[in-house]
Amino acid sequence: MSAKVNDDLLTERRKCEFNVEELTNYLDGGAQATQNRRKLEDKVLSTKGLFDEVPEEYLSHKEKYENAVRKAVVYYKAMKEAEDPNQTEQERANATYRSLLHAAVFKDNSPFSLHLAMFIPAILGQADEEQKKYWMKRASKMEIIGTYAQTELGHGTFIRGLETTATYDPKTEEFVLHSPTLTAYKWWPGSLAHTANYCVVMAHLYINGKSCGIQPFIVQFRDEETHQPLPGIKLGEIGAKLGFNTVNNGFLGFDQHRIPRNRMLMKNAQVLKDGTFKRSPNSKLTYGTMVYVRVVIVNGMANQLARAVTIAVRYSAVRRQSELKPDAGEPQILDYVTQQHKLFIGIASSHAFTLTAKWLTRMYQKVTADLEKGNLDELPELHAIACCLKAVTTTDTSVLVERSRTSCGGHGYMLSSNLPQIYGLVTAACTYEGENTVLMLQTARSLVKALEQAQSGKRLSPTMSYLSEKVSSRLKWDNSIDGIVKGFRRVAYGKVESAMRSMRKYVRSGLGPEDAWNMSSVQLVAASEYTSISEADIRQLQDTYEDLLGKIRPNAVGLVDAFDFRDQILNSTLGAYDGRVYERLMEEALKSPLNAEPVNQSFHKYLKPFMQGKL
Numbered sequence: 268m269s270a271k272v273n274d275d276l277l278t279e280r281r282k283c284e285f286n287v288e289e290l291t292n293y294l295d296g297g298a299q300a301t302q303n304r305r306k307l308e309d310k311v312l313s314t315k316g317l318f319d320e321v322p323e324e325y326l327s328h329k330e331k332y333e334n335a336v337r338k339a340v341v342y343y344k345a346m347k348e349a350e351d352p353n354q355t356e357q358e359r360a361n362a363t364y365r366s367l368l369h370a371a372v373f374k375d376n377s378p379f380s381l382h383l384a385m386f387i388p389a390i391l392g393q394a395d396e397e398q399k400k401y402w403m404k405r406a407s408k409m410e411i412i413g414t415y416a417q418t419e420l421g422h423g424t425f426i427r428g429l430e431t432t433a434t435y436d437p438k439t440e441e442f443v444l445h446s447p448t449l450t451a452y453k454w455w456p457g458s459l460a461h462t463a464n465y466c467v468v469m470a471h472l473y474i475n476g477k478s479c480g481i482q483p484f485i486v487q488f489r490d491e492e493t494h495q496p497l498p499g500i501k502l503g504e505i506g507a508k509l510g511f512n513t514v515n516n517g518f519l520g521f522d523q524h525r526i527p528r529n530r531m532l533m534k535n536a537q538v539l540k541d542g543t544f545k546r547s548p549n550s551k552l553t554y555g556t557m558v559y560v561r562v563v564i565v566n567g568m569a570n571q572l573a574r575a576v577t578i579a580v581r582y583s584a585v586r587r588q589s590e591l592k593p594d595a596g597e598p599q600i601l602d603y604v605t606q607q608h609k610l611f612i613g614i615a616s617s618h619a620f621t622l623t624a625k626w627l628t629r630m631y632q633k634v635t636a637d638l639e640k641g642n643l644d645e646l647p648e649l650h651a652i653a654c655c656l657k658a659v660t661t662t663d664t665s666v667l668v669e670r671s672r673t674s675c676g677g678h679g680y681m682l683s684s685n686l687p688q689i690y691g692l693v694t695a696a697c698t699y700e701g702e703n704t705v706l707m708l709q710t711a712r713s714l715v716k717a718l719e720q721a722q723s724g725k726r727l728s729p730t731m732s733y734l735s736e737k738v739s740s741r742l743k744w745d746n747s748i749d750g751i752v753k754g755f756r757r758v759a760y761g762k763v764e765s766a767m768r769s770m771r772k773y774v775r776s777g778l779g780p781e782d783a784w785n786m787s788s789v790q791l792v793a794a795s796e797y798t799s800i801s802e803a804d805i806r807q808l809q810d811t812y813e814d815l816l817g818k819i820r821p822n823a824v825g826l827v828d829a830f831d832f833r834d835q836i837l838n839s840t841l842g843a844y845d846g847r848v849y850e851r852l853m854e855e856a857l858k859s860p861l862n863a864e865p866v867n868q869s870f871h872k873y874l875k876p877f878m879q880g881k882l
């Protein structure tokens with residue numbers, strides 16, 4: 268087949284009104300950063316053994332895992348070898364995050380992902396200096412592979428309800444880890460089943476029969492040579508899922524499993540040899556790993572959304588269907604304004620999430636630097652904002668990725684389009700690292716508090732200050748950016764105030780504050796989203812919106828080209844740069860194992876006797 272680029276895509280690229288490379292540079296953080304990223308991609312993607320012979324989707328559950336481990340090892344080594352010693356760690360991390368290189372290797376996700384995403388951050392955030400030195404030396408070289416084991420069969424959201432116990436035995440200076448019930452089994456941690464040999468376990472600490480809260484412990488659960496589970500350890504894999512099937516999520520139970528005292532991560536709280544417990548300056552510091560991951564997720568969503576809209580926009584420029592005007596031929600489906608409406612929001616949201624992620628990362632860095640100096644003042648605000656942005660970006664990304672998928676019609680349903688797998692990845696993020704409704708209610712809790720403070724005349728932090736602005740109830744709509752922001756503030760204020768009024772009404776009618784909170788929680792969740800404005804205002808905005816869609820239309824392909832994803836990273840029959848959609852669909856269809864023989868054995872075994880009445 269010829270490598271010619273599809274004519275419609277060529278025309279689109281000619282029509283583009285802006286410099287695509289400039290936007291790419293902007294997204295990377297400068298022209299040099301773009302070069303660094305491309306150099307990294309060239310090196311890594313030319314590694315032998317990194318890709319599948321048979322498309323992943325045709326493998327069995329077990330083969331998928333084994334193949335993913337094989338690739339994870341090759342990929343890890345390739346990334347190490349591609350490291351440029353002249354670059355800072357931050358520059359390297361930027362190039363890796365932006366390129367989504369791992370997506371070229373795993374259509375699903377890596378069985379090592381939890382080691383990098385949570386095990387190492389948990390050590391960095393929860394270990395004291397001595398522990399950090401010891402464990403990071405081993406973990407950073409992957410001499411040991413770890414995961415983060417918090418969720419249990421019975422409890423994910425309610426961390427204080429975790430049942431795994433760690434009981435200190437001062438005689439032997441050991442903790443005894445135990446799962447007293449079936450529901451106490453750790454359930455979900457990625458890499459846990461057959462990949463990792465260590466994990467950070469969140470367990471309920473008891474000293475002399477007294478509860479000392481949930482604490483982190485580093486636990487070896489497999490032998491380093493034989494990989495056999497250690498005595499007192501019961502573990503396995505939790506089974507097939509909507510996505511994440513190569514992540515190796517597992518279960519883990521303890522039967523009076525003993526670990527030395529220095530295996531409790533003691534940056535915040537400490538247990539001394541004689542069993543003296545030294546409290547953390549703030550019990551929520553134990554939840555720090557989750558705050559970090561929530562911050563990271565926002566950027567991850569921006570990238571996955573960019574990937575999905577790149578596929579859908581390129582496909583929509585190539586695909587022609589129906590008629591707009593009689594006898595004018597079939598238009599590109601991208602010419603339908605409804606299609607533009609489905610997809611351009613995805614492009615815009617990806618940019619918005621990228622900028623938001625940068626802002627949130629800066630806030631995270633500032634607050635963690637303050638924490639190191641013992642200043643905890645801004646921790647509650649960071650928590651509230653990270654919860655809100657994790658929840659909003661994952662919810663929106665799931666909706667917009669699914670919309671990108673359905674906007675490709677039947678072909679979007681094919682696994683070879685990669686859109687179903689991207690959806691599987693992003694919808695998981697609505698649940699992991701804090702279920703979204705629960706996280707929004709955390710934000711709502713701090714909004715309600717802030718409004719109460721505003722109403723009693725206290726000054727609020729800049730992110731909440733709109734709650735103390737004097738706003739007239741009839742806002743005159745104004746379509747400027749400033750006007751739109753004011754409009755959102757007005758609506759957000761109105762929602763928080765109305766949710767609070769409703770809570771007060773329930774309290775006056777005799778409900779306790781917790782029940783009043785529960786009764787008002789639908790409104791409270793809405794208050795934490797900031798998402799909608801009134802119907803009348805929307806009507807005023809509609810004209811401007813349709814006008815903007817028309818302005819974006821000639822630049823749509825340029826805008827997604829600027830994300831600069833290689834074909835291997837898109838991993839899709841519908842999204843490749845050259846737009847050879849139909850050729851690729853056929854090439855991939857022919858890889859189906861069912862096409863290896865003209866007649867399948869089931870014909871002779873079942874169909875023929877059935878059709879001939881002999882079965």
Ligand SMILES: CC(C)(COP(=O)(O)OP(=O)(O)OC[C@H]1O[C@@H](n2cnc3c(N)ncnc32)[C@H](O)[C@@H]1OP(=O)(O)O)[C@@H](O)C(=O)NCCC(=O)NCCSC(=O)CCCC(=O)O
Nearest residue numbers: 417423424425426427457551554557558646650699700701
């Ligand atoms: C829902 C909450 C936040 C509730 O916690 P709680 O102890 O019941 O607290 P509460 O009584 O509601 O509130 C007490 C107070 O603590 C605050 N707080 C709660 N969390 C934090 C924090 N991280 N930083 C700073 N402050 C925090 C709350 O806002 C409350 O503050 P307030 O009393 O209002 O001043 C918490 O339990 C939680 O975070 N649950 C979600 C569980 C979760 O995220 N699990 C993640 C498991 S790992 C994973 O999923 C990895 C996947 C990765 C992958 O596969 O890639």
Ligand SMILES: Cc1cc2nc3c(=O)[nH]c(=O)nc-3n(C[C@H](O)[C@H](O)[C@H](O)COP(=O)(O)OP(=O)(O)OC[C@H]3O[C@@H](n4cnc5c(N)ncnc54)[C@H](O)[C@@H]3O)c2cc1C
Nearest residue numbers: 415416417418422423424455456457695699700701702704
């Ligand atoms: C793909 C994937 C990977 C994961 N990886 C890991 C991992 O590596 N390590 C790990 O420890 N865990 C992991 N998890 C577990 C994950 O963190 C939990 O599933 C998550 O925190 C949600 O908890 P839950 O499953 O108990 O849901 P539940 O809390 O039982 O939620 C069920 C419903 O109850 C509602 N609900 C619960 N509490 C409240 C409340 N207070 N107010 C209002 N509504 C409420 C929720 O909104 C939801 O609708 C993973 C999960 C997934 C899906």
